[in-house]
Every structure is written in C-alpha cells, then in structure tokens.
Amino acid sequence: MIERHKHLLVPLPQGAVFKRLLSYAKPHWKWLIIAFLLLVGGTGAQILGPILIKVFIDDYLTPRIFELQPLLWLGIGYLVLYFSSAGMNFAQSLMFQKIALRIIQQLRIDVFAKVERLGLSFFDQFPTGGLVSRITNDTEQVKELYVSVMAIFVQNIVFLVGVFVAMFALNVQLAIFCLVLLPAIIIIMQLYRRYSSKYYSVMSEKLSQLNARLNESIQGMTIIQVFRQERRMNRDFQKTNEEHNDAHFKSIKLDGLLLRPAVDFISIMALVLVLSYFGITSLNSPVEIGVLYAFVNYLDRFFEPVNQMMQRLSLFQQAMISAGRVFRLMDHDELAPVKQGNQSPRITEGVIEFRGVTFSYDGKQDVLKNINFKVNEGETLALVGHTGSGKSSIINLLMRFYAIKKGEILIDGVPIEKYEDEELRSKLGLVLQDPFLFVGDIAYNIRLYDDTITDKEVKEAAEFVHAHPFINRLPKGYESSVGERGSTFSSGQRQLISFARTMARKPKVLVLDEATANVDTETETVIQAALEKMRRGRTTIAIAHRLSTIKDADQILVLHQGEIVERGTHQELLAANGLYHKMYLLQQGAEKLDEIAEEAALES
CATH class of the missing domain: 3.40.50.300 (P-loop containing nucleotide triphosphate hydrolases)
Structure with a gap:
C-alpha cells in the first residue's frame, strides 16, 4: 500500500471503537429499554426457580409435610416462572437481534456512502480487493458483535447480577467468598484480549490482502495465462494464505488455553469451596439441604453464562479489530473535491479556461506545469x-x-x-x-x-x-x-x-x-x-x-x-x-x- 495510506492499517484504541459502536444504538433506545426490561424479567424468573425448589426441599420434603394445596401452588408457581422466563427471553432475544441487524445495516450504508465520497486519488492507490474486504468481511464481523456477542453479554451480565443477589439472600458469608472468583475471571479476560487482538489484527489484514490479490488475479487472468505466470501467482497467494492461517492457528491455541479450560478450573475450585464450607459447617450445626442445592445450582448457572461470554470473546475481539478497520476507512479525509461558496452558477456557454495550472498527484513531482489555454463556446x-x-x-x-493545488480552472468565467x-x-x-x-x-x-x-x-x-x-x-x-x-x-x-x-x-x-x-x-x-x-x-x-x-x-x-x-x-x-x-x-x-x-x- 502507498506510504500515505499506511495509517489505515494502524488499529484504533478498542475503548474508542466500542464507544463509537454503541453510538449506533442511540436511535433505537426506546426498543432497547423494552428489550432490557424483558431481559430483567426473564432473568428474574429464572433465578426465582431454585428458590422455590429450596422452599420445597426445606419446608416440605425434609420435614415430610405433603399438604396438597401448598405443594400445588409451588408447582404452579414454578411452571409460571419457567414459561414466563421462556417467553420473555424469546421476546427480548428477538428484539435485540432485530435492533442489531438494523444497526449493522446502517453501518454498511455509512461506510459505502463514505467510500463514494472519497476522491479518485484514494482509489488510485488503495487496492480494490482490500477495500471490498473492509466493506464486506469486516462489517460482517461487526454484525456478529451485535448479533452474537453484545446481546449475550448483556443477558449474561444481568443474569450474573441476579445470581449474586440470590446468593446473598441465601448466605451472605458464602456469597462474599464467591465474589473472590470475579477478579480471577476478569484477569483471564484481560489476558485473552491483550494477546488475541494481535492475532486477529494480522488475520484481518491478511484476509484483506487475499481479497486484493484475488481481485487483481481475476481481472488480469488473460495476462497471467499468456505469460504463464500461474505458478508464481499461486506461490504468492499461497504465502499470504499461509500467513493468514498461522495467525488463525495461534488464535485457536489461545482460545484452547484461556477460554473454557481456565473457566472450568475456576468453577471446580468454586464447587470445592462451597462443598467444603457446608461440610465444615455441618460439624457444628445442621445444614439445610435446600440451601446447599440452591447454592450448587446457582454456581452451575453462574459459570454457564461465564463460559458463554468467554467463548464469545474471540468473536468480540475479531469484531473490535474489524470495526476499527471500518472506522479508519470512514475517518479517512481524502475526499473528492466539493463546491465552495454559497453561489450556484450555471454552465450556459461552455467556455473552458486554464490559468497557470500546476498539479501533482503525490505532492512531490509535478505532472502538469503552468498550463494555460482557453476554449471558446x-x-x-x-x-x-x-x-x-x-x-x-x-x-x-x-x-x-x-x-487544484496551484492555478485556476474557469468555466464560463467562473472558477x-x-x-x-x-x-x-x-x-x-x-x-x-x-x-x-x-x-x-x-x-x-x-x-x-x-x-x-x-x-x-x-x-x-x-x-x-x-x-x-x-x-x-x-x-x-x-x-x-x-x-x-x-x-x-x-x-x-x-x-x-x-x-x-x-x-x-x-x-x-x-x-x-x-x-x-x-x-x-x-x-x-x-x-x-x-x-x-x-x-x-x-x-x-x-x-x-x-x-x-x-x-x-x-x-x-x-x-x-x-x-x-x-x-x-x-x-x-x-x-x-x-x-x-x-x-x-x-x-x-x-x-x-x-x-x-x-x-x-x-x-x-
């Protein structure tokens, strides 16, 4: 790529990229609030389920009290919570997905509109295939951020908050112990983000180069075949493809190390902590089986959304890198020349005049020097x-x-x-x-x-x-x-x-x-x-x-x-x-x- 376009390869800070992505959600804030309320309702219904089972175990099953009416109401309440949770979660998921698709649709329109406003000097020096890659592949990755990542993150974060609220309601001391798990999970996430961003940045750039090479090869296939350059072009393509594959494989190894295995290890340690606590407590006082069930159930429910978020961190990183590349393109200031001034003259005669026009494409070597001529109607x-x-x-x-850098071009006497x-x-x-x-x-x-x-x-x-x-x-x-x-x-x-x-x-x-x-x-x-x-x-x-x-x-x-x-x-x-x-x-x-x-x- 030409030197003056090298800045398009420099990644933007992820904080700024994420903030800019969120700005696309502003026009949909009313629907987002409704979806969020449905999410909170559905999450609350999910969290209350184990509480009802805890009541059933401790108040009815353990003391062997089997009164029909209370048990019937507990059963009806559990089913109501289950179906309410399923209905609200379906509705909020559908709304989040719909909003996400509308956001990405607007982003694609914005980036294409910006490309149309760029000057020909940009297209002269930026590979066509690389440009197509930013408009298609990169925006597709950003779509995954909205569709597969952000909605899941919001849903799971709300669920995790609800789980901790329920844990504190059951046992404050044990809930505080479980809070110690959060820093370990956050550290794993930060490590993953730090190292994976490097690999995904290389992957995106190599994919852009692959598209550029493909576009050039297909358009120039006649020349390639006439001069028997198939092997050389294949070697060049294979080299770029190998570099893309290497970066992808490194990201896979990182995923295998820091995503599910690391979280599973923390979840096992948490389970050991809970069981040890209840085991030690049982030596001095009786343990409520319902509370034990609820805590183990909540731990299981706690780590499932954590695993979901960790598995989507790879999509999140890819989307952030791709979004940064898209925003770099949208921020590029090499625009086509536009009208200056408030007047709106009309071309009626078609008299063309060049006065002392000097011009350079790269700002270094003049391709036109002091051009003067006039063409009458x-x-x-x-x-x-x-x-x-x-x-x-x-x-x-x-x-x-x-x-024009120097000189003047007139049509009908008007610049x-x-x-x-x-x-x-x-x-x-x-x-x-x-x-x-x-x-x-x-x-x-x-x-x-x-x-x-x-x-x-x-x-x-x-x-x-x-x-x-x-x-x-x-x-x-x-x-x-x-x-x-x-x-x-x-x-x-x-x-x-x-x-x-x-x-x-x-x-x-x-x-x-x-x-x-x-x-x-x-x-x-x-x-x-x-x-x-x-x-x-x-x-x-x-x-x-x-x-x-x-x-x-x-x-x-x-x-x-x-x-x-x-x-x-x-x-x-x-x-x-x-x-x-x-x-x-x-x-x-x-x-x-x-x-x-x-x-x-x-x-x-």
Whole structure:
C-alpha cells in the first residue's frame, strides 16, 4: 500500500471503537429499554426457580409435610416462572437481534456512502480487493458483535447480577467468598484480549490482502495465462494464505488455553469451596439441604453464562479489530473535491479556461506545469503528446476528480470549485478510452439510474450516435443483457453505448479521452461519424491518439513532460516542423504499413 495510506492499517484504541459502536444504538433506545426490561424479567424468573425448589426441599420434603394445596401452588408457581422466563427471553432475544441487524445495516450504508465520497486519488492507490474486504468481511464481523456477542453479554451480565443477589439472600458469608472468583475471571479476560487482538489484527489484514490479490488475479487472468505466470501467482497467494492461517492457528491455541479450560478450573475450585464450607459447617450445626442445592445450582448457572461470554470473546475481539478497520476507512479525509461558496452558477456557454495550472498527484513531482489555454463556446481543443505527458491529468482536473493545488480552472468565467457537483456532472459529458458498462441491459446502461430519461430519449440518443442499428439487430434490442464490464460486446459496441449514455444527458461540454484508441478501422468510421455529430454545437476537449482524427480541431496543444510545448491548428503545427510534425510523420508511416498489411491479407 502507498506510504500515505499506511495509517489505515494502524488499529484504533478498542475503548474508542466500542464507544463509537454503541453510538449506533442511540436511535433505537426506546426498543432497547423494552428489550432490557424483558431481559430483567426473564432473568428474574429464572433465578426465582431454585428458590422455590429450596422452599420445597426445606419446608416440605425434609420435614415430610405433603399438604396438597401448598405443594400445588409451588408447582404452579414454578411452571409460571419457567414459561414466563421462556417467553420473555424469546421476546427480548428477538428484539435485540432485530435492533442489531438494523444497526449493522446502517453501518454498511455509512461506510459505502463514505467510500463514494472519497476522491479518485484514494482509489488510485488503495487496492480494490482490500477495500471490498473492509466493506464486506469486516462489517460482517461487526454484525456478529451485535448479533452474537453484545446481546449475550448483556443477558449474561444481568443474569450474573441476579445470581449474586440470590446468593446473598441465601448466605451472605458464602456469597462474599464467591465474589473472590470475579477478579480471577476478569484477569483471564484481560489476558485473552491483550494477546488475541494481535492475532486477529494480522488475520484481518491478511484476509484483506487475499481479497486484493484475488481481485487483481481475476481481472488480469488473460495476462497471467499468456505469460504463464500461474505458478508464481499461486506461490504468492499461497504465502499470504499461509500467513493468514498461522495467525488463525495461534488464535485457536489461545482460545484452547484461556477460554473454557481456565473457566472450568475456576468453577471446580468454586464447587470445592462451597462443598467444603457446608461440610465444615455441618460439624457444628445442621445444614439445610435446600440451601446447599440452591447454592450448587446457582454456581452451575453462574459459570454457564461465564463460559458463554468467554467463548464469545474471540468473536468480540475479531469484531473490535474489524470495526476499527471500518472506522479508519470512514475517518479517512481524502475526499473528492466539493463546491465552495454559497453561489450556484450555471454552465450556459461552455467556455473552458486554464490559468497557470500546476498539479501533482503525490505532492512531490509535478505532472502538469503552468498550463494555460482557453476554449471558446463550440470550439474543439485537441490534446496530443506521448504517454505520461499530462493529457489525462488535464481531463481529470477539468472533471474535478482532483483538487487544484496551484492555478485556476474557469468555466464560463467562473472558477470550477464554485459549481455544484450536479451542475458540473450534467453539463460535462465524459467518454473514456475504456468504457465501463454495468450488469443489466442496454437501456439501463444508457439511462443509468436517471428515471427522467424516457425510453424514447434512450432510443434517440442511440440513434444520434449510430448505436441503434447494432442494438436493433440484437434479439431483445434495448433489453439485451449486458455482462460484467460489457464483456459480451465488442470494444466498438461498448464505446457506442457509452456515447449514447453521454448524449442522453445533452451535455454542454464534451470531454473525450482517446475515444477511438481501441477500435478497428471499420468501427472507427462509425464512431468518427458519431463524434462529428456529438461535437456539433458543443465545446469539445479531446485527447487524440490518432492525429488524423483531429485535423479539423480549432486548436491543438502538444504536451511534453507536463508542459505545453506547441499550440496551433493542424496545418500550423505541421509547418512549424516541431514535435507534432515528427509524431504525424511517424503515424503516417505506421498507417501506410498497416494498409499494406491489410491489402496483403486480403490478396492471400
């Protein structure tokens, strides 16, 4: 990961994470109170059960008093307590689970909304698979905290308090002895939290790296197979997977040592303490069998919830680590540039102007240096230059994907940062070199969630860019399915659909990022015709790969190492006999070679 994103790997303090997780429960406080009251009622009913049995043993069974009416009331009371406890515990458990699911649903919405607001500079440098892991795997772990841990913890803590209250009611001295057990249990919990957090942090990070590697490998599978890199990729994946497995195994060993075995040992010592107390007491005075039964029963009930909580400590630790990773992402401040000021200007003419713009992605090396140009309404500006010369960076700044550090970009004389996102995005139509299509159908990809665009307008946009003929030939027409990234269509067809998507919104400014670079000559003819219609009456800024396609541009800027080294029309630049002239001659020679190769192929 890039150095400036290393802080995303640093764990947050667990106290702060837990407090923040609890804040998500505030909107549900009324239902939480009702669930808590039901929990207290159900727990109280459970605790009173052994008291009734103690009364039965000491007051009726031991003295052999078997009066029907009192025994009947004791039996009815025990059954009422049992069924009341079962009913209230079911209701409170259902309510806690429902609240937990709503909380995690809101958390996922919040983290995804934050990701959508992050700037492209973040996505340029953060692995996609790692990001997906935080939104899916980590939030799933947090869900387990609410669903499987917190509800159980609350329920068992209330139950433990009730057990101690009942113990003090039966025998104060012995109950005080049993309180000595609590520090030992707390020490075990703290030891577990201290060591397990290290292992779970490594597990989460390695799982994130696995997802990142999987995402990269699947997307680049063609290259992997072409260059026969399957074994190397498998070794790299296996190494990361082994590191994840090692951390997981260490956590399992820790679970085996500090969870159930340690608590079982303490429970045995507690039982020995109670039996020893009653045994010693019986030497001097009679022991009530009912009290002995109740104490042993309460001890058993005391350690069962302790065991449940200890077994869920592993889930708690995983959830806290995952929640910290999620909150780190939500706190990341590398946001996309937004509007500044209170004005709400409108783009009416589409006049674009760059004034002394200098820009750097990493804050160290400038990729654009003192860029100055102006494009009037309806004119076409072409950007040419070798790879890395800064062409795409100009487009990225114009679309406000990145913030400007030095200089100014004006649209209709207004600084670009003064425009609302909606105004800027609706008036600037962008067509990329590699068009992105979403899973759905063709009409959906042209409309793209904009319900104001009617079916008629979808068809008109497709006809406008000459996409209608090939769409109409498909069995289902505009309802034809589109696979992931449009893999079922050719590059030219995907480009035409992206043209239609742009034109359906009737932009005032058209931005083309090498729109014909990846298409064949025949398809390029169709696309050039579409581009000609699209540019008519619109301000256009186009990155040109083939210089023959920009001969009619009103102005051409030649970029080299982030600077404008030449500017003028096609004929003026050729006459200048500079860099543009050399590039043109090279392309002309390459195109002639391509034509000869095509003719030879046809003859053969």
